[in-house]
Amino acid sequence: MYEDFVPERIAKLRIQKGVSARDMSLSLGQANNYINNIENKKSLPSMQAFFYICEYLGVTPLEFFDDGNENPEALQQFIEEGRKLSPEAMQHILHLMKDLNNK
Template sequence: MDETFFAERIASLRNQKNVSAREMSLAIGQNASYINRIENHRALPSMQCFFYICEYLGVTPSEFFDTSNPNPEKISRILQELSSCNEKQLNTILLVIENFKKN
């Protein structure tokens, strides 16, 4: 992993959240250009800032590094919602997902 990975992953997750680099920088308590500097390969976050970034993006550090999951925030939200469904609802949702995958 290098700064290219951080730059691309942060940009991707930030864009999914539909926020600007400036807005995100300020929201995590940094100067307005902080995320822009990371995305332009001019800086890497400290460990503490990395945790703030993950929290802001709604992902765990593990999900941040899991490039096989391009939408970790949405998957987490879906799993949270599914945990409150009963068996019949889960079966229905599973059928819907299976039908989506067939098409």
Template sequence: MINEETFASRLTSLREQKKVSAREMSLDLGQNGSYINRIENRKAFPSMQCFFYICDYLQISPAAFFDDTTKAPHALDALTELLKNLSIEQLELIAQIAREFSEK
């Protein structure tokens, strides 16, 4: 279950993966420069609308935000988009490679 602490940690992790500062992200979202920092420090919590803006900014779905088993959801989403255009044979080859990586 996600709470303010895990929400803040997940936001920090995803923001750092995007290689953007909390201030830059805040300003890009049209917020006060300390907005994201306040969320990450558990001094504020975003509204539902702002949460959706955060997800759009991070280029992930709300479900991916809460799925902490996926370390880099934006990379996974980008890969998924590329895979949609491949043939069954190509997908099977990629699945085989992925299985080999996961065994190591």
């Protein structure tokens, strides 16, 4: 199960970040085909490498495995900005979100 999930999730999050597999590999200090090999299911990252991958992608390991969260980096930013809102503004945003989800 996770043998397929991990490579697919890395590819999805990498594409959302807008970087190539080669650039990500090199940014992680690996050979230029490192991420490509993972995404093509030729290898899996070690635990330490997995943590570096999560850090690079801007997600926690928990967010990485939360496949119901399609865009964890954007959700983190949304929550961070939401924390800055006044209680009244937060209620307005919440109502707007509910309206948008009901359409």
